[in-house]
Amino acid sequence: MYLFTGEKKDCCGCMACVPVCPVNCIAVTVDEEGFEYPVRDAARCTDCGKCTAVCPVMNKPAPTPAEGFPAAYAAWSRDEHTRRESSSGGVFPELAKQFLREGGVVFGAAFRDDFHAVHHIRIDSPDALPQLQGSKYVQSSTVGVFPQVKELLGSGRKVFFSGTPCQVAGLRNFIGGDTQGLTTCDLVCHGVPSPGVFEKYMNEQEEKYGAKTTEYSFRHKRTGWNFMEVHQEFSNERTYHSMDWADNFMHGFLKNVLLRPVCYRCPFYTLPRIADITLADYWGVATKYPRYDDDKGTSLVLTHSKKGNELLHVGNALIIHQTDIAHGIANNAHLNHSATEPACRSAFFDAFRHGSFRAAASIYMKNSDVMKRKIRRMVKRAVWRLKALIK
Numbered sequence: 001m002y003l004f005t006g007e008k009k010d011c012c013g014c015m016a017c018v019p020v021c022p023v024n025c026i027a028v029t030v031d032e033e034g035f036e037y038p039v040r041d042a043a044r045c046t047d048c049g050k051c052t053a054v055c056p057v058m059n060k061p062a063p064t065p066a067e068g069f070p071a072a073y074a075a076w077s078r079d080e081h082t083r084r085e086s087s088s089g090g091v092f093p094e095l096a097k098q099f100l101r102e103g104g105v106v107f108g109a110a111f112r113d114d115f116h117a118v119h120h121i122r123i124d125s126p127d128a129l130p131q132l133q134g135s136k137y138v139q140s141s142t143v144g145v146f147p148q149v150k151e152l153l154g155s156g157r158k159v160f161f162s163g164t165p166c167q168v169a170g171l172r173n174f175i176g177g178d179t180q181g182l183t184t185c186d187l188v189c190h191g192v193p194s195p196g197v198f199e200k201y202m203n204e205q206e207e208k209y210g211a212k213t214t215e216y217s218f219r220h221k222r223t224g225w226n227f228m229e230v231h232q233e234f235s236n237e238r239t240y241h242s243m244d245w246a247d248n249f250m251h252g253f254l255k256n257v258l259l260r261p262v263c264y265r266c267p268f269y270t271l272p273r274i275a276d277i278t279l280a281d282y283w284g285v286a287t288k289y290p291r292y293d294d295d296k297g298t299s300l301v302l303t304h305s306k307k308g309n310e311l312l313h314v315g316n317a318l319i320i321h322q323t324d325i326a327h328g329i330a331n332n333a334h335l336n337h338s339a340t341e342p343a344c345r346s347a348f349f350d351a352f353r354h355g356s357f358r359a360a361a362s363i364y365m366k367n368s369d370v371m372k373r374k375i376r377r378m379v380k381r382a383v384w385r386l387k388a389l390i391k
Contacts, residue, residue, distance in 0.1 A: 001058050003040045003051055008261040010057055011037055013139060013192070014170030017051035019147045026051060028143055033349050034196015035260055036141060056169035057262065063272040066305060070271055072325035073301040074282050074292045075318050087135040087219045087228075088281040089299030092185065094317040095277070096160060097126050099183070104158035107149060108132035109140035115213040116199045120145045120163065132162070137218050137253050139192035139260060142167055146174045153181045164189045165268035168275045183307055186273060188280035188300075188332045191263030191339040193253050200357040201249045211236035218250065224295040225281075248361035256339040257348050257364060264341040269334055276308030277301065284331030285323075292321060300328045 002011035003026070017038050018026045025044035028036050040051075052058055076089030083090040096106045100123075110121045110131040118140040123129065140163070149159050149171060161171060162185040175182060206212055211234035220231035222241070230247040232240040244250040252258045268274070282300035286293035302325070303309040312320065329335045344364045351360035 001052050001055050003038055008035075008037070009265060010262065012057055012166035012170070012262045013037065013260060014056060014167050015141075015143050016054045016056065016146055016170035016174040018143065020050045020054045020174060022046070022048060022050065030196065032353055034194040034199070035139065036143070036195070054170070054173045056166055056173055057267060059173060060267055061169055061172040061274055063274050063304065065272045069306075069309070070273070070278075070302045070304050070325060071309065072323050072328040073303070073312070073320050074285055074289060074323050075299050075301050075312070075320045076297060078317060078319055080296075082133075083297050084221055085130065086133050086297060088225070088279070088297045090133075090297065091279055091299040091301055091312075091318060092162060093129050093133050094315075095185065095311055096123075096129055096132065096162075097317065098311065098314050099158065099160040100124070100126055100129075102158065104160055105152055106132070106160045106162070107145060108162040109136045111136065111216065115216040116202045117141070117195055119143075120167075122148060135218050137190075137193055137250070138195050138198045140164075140167075141195070142170075146171055149182070150175055153179075157181065159183070160185065162186075164192060165273065165275065166262075166266070169268055172274055183277075183311060184275040185277045185279060185308075186268075186275035188278060188334050189263075189266070189269070190253070190334050191256060191259035191266070193249075193258035194260070197252070197258050197352060197357060198249065200352070204356060204358055205232060205240065206234070209234045209236070209238050209240065211238065219244075221297065225297040226293075226295050248358065248365050251365045252348070252361060255365065256342050257345050259339055259341075259345075263339050266338040269336075269338055271302075271329070271335070273302070273304050276305045277303055277312065280328075280332050280335075282323075282328065282331070284327075287331070288327050289321070289323060292323075300332060302328070 013036050023044055023046055025041040026038050029039045031037055075091050077083045077094050082093050099106055106123050107120055109118050111118055118136045118138045120140050120142045152159050158181045160183050165186040168184045168186045214235050215233035217231040219228040222229055230242045230250055280300040282298040285298050292298050303312055348360055348364040
């Protein structure tokens with residue numbers, strides 16, 4: 001376990017170990033790469049073993065496979081606004097709305113007020129849901145969240161928790177015992193980029209544009225779901241748009257340069273999953289189900305339990321089509337393998353520590369790679385538009 005070995009590949013950063021310590025001897029620190037890690041005060045530690053027991057990397061909670069699961073669906077919200085403001089089909093906000101209507105509480109990832117970091121928050125009203133919508137390609141801090149979830153469940157409240165697979169696993173271990181009132185939703189995770197890198201990137205963006213950020217989206221649908229852009233608005237009314245392959249931060253994310261060390265040997269990507277529901281973009285849906293891709297966003301939904309399946313099918317807010325699970329898995333690479341660590345990762349972080357993000361990116365997010373992505377994206381756009389025209 002990381003707390004005793006110091007091996008960073010053994011820590012996913014869920015922080016379940018921090019609140020479980022009975023003598024409060026575990027604190028949170030940020031390393032030189034900008035990731036949160038727990039730190040143990042050895043002098044106060046009683047070696048009770050609770051931190052090891054709760055660690056999902058050391059003790060992955062066992063999934064509970066049921067007959068007929070997992071099941072795969074293509075789905076999207078009937079509400080055009082909800083769908084447009086979501087990264088894929090808008091399934092998560094519709095599930096969350098249903099939970100809130102029934103008096104439940106929802107936890108998910110939200111930007112900090114200045115858009116420089118991401119953390120998990122609790123919401124009790126649909127009015128707050130926009131904070132949780134949209135992909136956030138930065139590791140979200142869950143410090144202090146798991147005890148809130150446990151307390152709510154203990155008081156009889158129902159909780160809907162959305163996060164990465166490792167966060168869901170850490171929560172399950174922390175709750176322990178009866179999780180009847182808890183419904184969990186994870187995502188097909190590429191890996192989590194460094195919060196420290198993202199903060200430096202945002203500082204440099206604001207310095208370049210001469211103002212503070214007022215809006216940020218990793219995946220804006222101005223040019224459609226299949227060809228989304230990074231979108232940033234500033235207090236001086238200037239705007240930044242960039243295709244993902246051309247934005248240095250997103251390029252580093254897609255190249256796997258910015259990821260947490262454990263992401264290169266993720267224990268949680270495989271099926272069966274621990275969560276009740278898994279959400280992803282249904283990339284490649286048009287290769288088998290062309291009628292399900294109108295370039296507005298289509299979600300791949302995998303249900304892993306009766307609880308998850310019932311939540312998906314409650315009400316009439318979603319358009320849902322059951323699909324071939326093998327097809328959905330084949331088109332989502334990170335249901336099949338972990339991210340591959342690039343040879344330049346350590347060199348990038350060394351350059352990042354000693355200078356600006358922009359300078360490090362100029363060396364390791366090479367223009368030749370950007371051009372290759374640009375060409376592939378242009379071909380993909382042309383093919384998609386031709387198919388849409390024929391259809």
